[in-house]
Amino acid sequence: MIADLSLYLVTDPDLCGERGVVETVRQAVDGGVRIVQLRDKTATDAETTAQLLELSRVIDGRALLVVNDRLDAALAARKQGARVDGVHLGQGDASVLRAREALGPEALIGLTANNADHFEAVRALPPGTVDYLGVGVIRPTTTKPDHPPALGVEGFRALVEATALPCVAIGGVAIDDTERLRDAGAAGLAVVSALCAAADPTATAEAFVRRWRAAGTPRVLSIAGSDPSGGAGIQADLKSIAAHGGYGMAALTALTAQNTTGVSGLHVPLAAFLRQQLDAISDDIVVDAVKIGMLANADVIRTVAEWLDVVRPPIVVLDPVMVATSGDRLLDQDAEAALRELLRRAHVVTPNLEELAVLAGRSISGWADALAAAEELSAMIGAAVLVKGGHLDGDDVPDALVDVARGVRREFPGTRIRTANTHGTGCSLSSALATRLARGETPVDAVASTRSWLRESLRESEGLQVGRGHGPINHFAGLWARGGVETNRAPEEIRAEWWQRTAAVRASIDELPFIRGLADGTLARDPFLFYLAQDALYLREYARVLAEASRLAPTPREQAFWAHSAEGAIIGELELHASWLTPDEGVDASTFAASPAPATVAYLDHLRSVAFGGDYAELIAAVLPCFWLYTDLGRRLHAGEFGDYARDPRHPYATWLATYADPAFEDATDQAITLVADAAAIAAPTARDRMLRAFEVSSAHELAFFAAPFASAVSA
Ligand SMILES: Nc1ncnc2c1ncn2[C@@H]1O[C@H](COP(=O)(O)OP(=O)(O)OP(=O)(O)O)[C@@H](O)[C@H]1O
Ligand SMILES: Cc1ncc(CO)c(N)n1
Numbered sequence: 001m002i003a004d005l006s007l008y009l010v011t012d013p014d015l016c017g018e019r020g021v022v023e024t025v026r027q028a029v030d031g032g033v034r035i036v037q038l039r040d041k042t043a044t045d046a047e048t049t050a051q052l053l054e055l056s057r058v059i060d061g062r063a064l065l066v067v068n069d070r071l072d073a074a075l076a077a078r079k080q081g082a083r084v085d086g087v088h089l090g091q092g093d094a095s096v097l098r099a100r101e102a103l104g105p106e107a108l109i110g111l112t113a114n115n116a117d118h119f120e121a122v123r124a125l126p127p128g129t130v131d132y133l134g135v136g137v138i139r140p141t142t143t144k145p146d147h148p149p150a151l152g153v154e155g156f157r158a159l160v161e162a163t164a165l166p167c168v169a170i171g172g173v174a175i176d177d178t179e180r181l182r183d184a185g186a187a188g189l190a191v192v193s194a195l196c197a198a199a200d201p202t203a204t205a206e207a208f209v210r211r212w213r214a215a216g217t218p219r220v221l222s223i224a225g226s227d228p229s230g231g232a233g234i235q236a237d238l239k240s241i242a243a244h245g246g247y248g249m250a251a252l253t254a255l256t257a258q259n260t261t262g263v264s265g266l267h268v269p270l271a272a273f274l275r276q277q278l279d280a281i282s283d284d285i286v287v288d289a290v291k292i293g294m295l296a297n298a299d300v301i302r303t304v305a306e307w308l309d310v311v312r313p314p315i316v317v318l319d320p321v322m323v324a325t326s327g328d329r330l331l332d333q334d335a336e337a338a339l340r341e342l343l344r345r346a347h348v349v350t351p352n353l354e355e356l357a358v359l360a361g362r363s364i365s366g367w368a369d370a371l372a373a374a375e376e377l378s379a380m381i382g383a384a385v386l387v388k389g390g391h392l393d394g395d396d397v398p399d400a401l402v403d404v405a406r407g408v409r410r411e412f413p414g415t416r417i418r419t420a421n422t423h424g425t426g427c428s429l430s431s432a433l434a435t436r437l438a439r440g441e442t443p444v445d446a447v448a449s450t451r452s453w454l455r456e457s458l459r460e461s462e463g464l465q466v467g468r469g470h471g472p473i474n475h476f477a478g479l480w481a482r483g484g485v486e487t488n489r490a491p492e493e494i495r496a497e498w499w500q501r502t503a504a505v506r507a508s509i510d511e512l513p514f515i516r517g518l519a520d521g522t523l524a525r526d527p528f529l530f531y532l533a534q535d536a537l538y539l540r541e542y543a544r545v546l547a548e549a550s551r552l553a554p555t556p557r558e559q560a561f562w563a564h565s566a567e568g569a570i571i572g573e574l575e576l577h578a579s580w581l582t583p584d585e586g587v588d589a590s591t592f593a594a595s596p597a598p599a600t601v602a603y604l605d606h607l608r609s610v611a612f613g614g615d616y617a618e619l620i621a622a623v624l625p626c627f628w629l630y631t632d633l634g635r636r637l638h639a640g641e642f643g644d645y646a647r648d649p650r651h652p653y654a655t656w657l658a659t660y661a662d663p664a665f666e667d668a669t670d671q672a673i674t675l676v677a678d679a680a681a682i683a684a685p686t687a688r689d690r691m692l693r694a695f696e697v698s699s700a701h702e703l704a705f706f707a708a709p710f711a712s713a714v715s716a
């Protein structure tokens with residue numbers, strides 16, 4: 001079995017003070033400590049053995065127990081019936097090889113490793129000798145006066161990168177280090193003074209556990225039956241777990257042949273095979289939470305109970321499935337007694353009204369009575385009960401969370417959603433709840449957020465169009481509504497795809513008489529001046545649109561880039577006037593005072609509507625073609641793709657065409673493409689589609705703009 005090292009308590013008799021080590025451990029384990037290391041440098045072996053016996057009793061299988069250094073004390077305590085899972089050895093302590101031989105292959109053996117040499121030495125050991133490493137110290141600490149230099153979080157990261165063994169961060173670890181240490185690759189936090197010296201070790205451990213959970217992706221296991229139609233059972237569980245940000249796993253208790261109208265067949269594999277599935281998971285993966293659903297028969301229930309007793313997952317949500325929405329039985333009647341036994345291993349049980357009546361052993365009349373029955377059940381099993389009101393008559397469907405031992409009694413009111421699509425609501429609810437708890441939410445918060453998700457999923461179920469009976473809920477309704485599945489794409493891929501999208505526009509631009517005539521010098525003066533005048537009008541407004549992009553930019557760098565581009569557009573406009581659109585160039589005043597042509601108006605209207613829509617990503621996509629298509633055309637003109645104008649001293653537009661190949665503008669274009677592709681890469685799919693549409697519309701306007709000098713209405 002792989003050890004859950006997430007919160008690791010190392011005891012210190014001085015820091016535990018009058019409360020004592022044993023009582024401190026009991027309280028810390030109540031709060032969620034998963035492994036305890038008894039560490040007492042001054043005790044004799046006999047005293048250590050006695051302490052291990054006592055600790056083993058108070059821990060009672062809820063956490064692992066190891067002892068620092070004292071292999072002989074561990075062996076002696078084991079002989080006297082204590083559950084001692086292993087030893088933790090320092091570099092100077094007894095040999096890990098000897099410990100492995102003495103304690104056997106199942107024992108948990110940890111080793112301290114503080115520097116690269118230690119890691120090198122671990123690599124030389126036979127595989128399977130050491131199970132985890134304690135790596136530190138993270139910060140200077142007084143609990144270990146002879147400690148090596150502090151590593152800090154980055155030093156920890158650098159050391160553990162090179163090993164496949166789980167590494168626990170130890171030494172001066174504070175709760176605010178949680179996220180950074182988990183990110184740096186820590187398999188857990190080892191805490192000494194923060195817990196031993198805490199006024200309330202339970203509350204402190206709970207705080208550490210919540211922070212640890214919130215900092216990672218929970219690994220959530222569903223132990224349930226299969227519903228091939230996908231609305232209930234493990235299929236619903238995996239969807240729910242994913243919808244709440246967990247990593248879903250599933251061990252199958254049974255296979256049903258089932259659809260939205262009912263169950264037509266049932267196959268229950270041998271219980272031994274279920275055990276094999278469960279062991280395959282727990283041998284390799286730390287299970288942060290378990291959801292239990294359909295259990296089929298007493299054999300299956302006993303198998304699950306035995307596995308739970310070994311692994312002791314920190315969160316177990318049990319949905320006592322007995323009958324499907326369709327009315328079909330999913331649990332043997334004679335298995336109900338066995339199920340009652342299993343309830344004691346759960347932290348939350350989620351019965352509907354009928355199931356609550358069976359489990360509480362009495363009939364229930366009305367909601368108030370259901371709450372009373374839930375309290376009886378909670379007291380009986382020592383766990384929280386979430387009683388579900390889906391089967392009540394009438395428009396109200398309340399749920400209630402009751403936990404007698406922890407003083408919780410909370411009702412969640414709700415009105416009935418008009419839908420027949422309630423297949424699998426119970427499965428979906430319990431696995432979502434397990435995931436929420438595994439993310440570090442409090443039980444009341446987890447129920448509240450699960451319910452609001454479930455209601456949205458029920459409301460949006462109609463659109464799925466699955467089956468003719470009680471259809472499934474839409475597990476991803478909320479995610480899809482908020483912009484679809486977040487699938488990031490590579491910016492390079494977007495750059496290539498968008499460029500491909502402009503191929504037809506670019507080919508058409510290349511064929512325009514305006515471009516051809518400009519390149520070979522045969523273009524008449526009037527369409528040329530028409531183009532320049534429209535370009536000047538365009539640039540003035542384009543500069544304002546770029547300024548808007550600057551205003552909306554999320555980073556100073558992008559803000560500066562667009563502001564700089566806006567300035568460039570204005571300078572471009574002024575230069576146009578200075579060098580081309582002045583009377584001494586023989587341009588008549590009416591050209592200088594031209595009003596915008598339809599193509600100019602249309603292009604600018606498009607840009608302004610996107611700009612004032614307020615969406616930065618869409619706006620920068622819309623302004624991009626003016627950079628990209630223009631630079632591309634200029635580069636190809638300059639390269640002589642349309643004829644070698646540069647070498648011809650009589651070419652009338654040579655000086656104008658030279659301005660097309662400005663290296664600074666090419667550089668700006670490359671930056672603009674990068675900014676747009678980066679934004680599109682991380683945009684939600686619908687937002688990315690809007691960006692592409694704005695980009696394509698602008699590209700089409702570029703074509704129309706180049707075509708305008710020869711459009712009939714203008715040349716007339
Ligand atoms: N029509 C509805 N509108 C709103 N909430 C509902 C509706 N039907 C069920 N729920 C909610 O769905 C959850 C499941 O409740 P229910 O009492 O139906 O459990 P269940 O019988 O175990 O479900 P299942 O039949 O899927 O096993 C509860 O939170 C309940 O309040
Ligand atoms: C496999 C399976 N588990 C649970 C339920 C309860 O809805 C169901 N219908 N099917």
Ligand SMILES: [Mg+2]
Nearest residue numbers: 321352426427
């Ligand atoms: Mg149910």
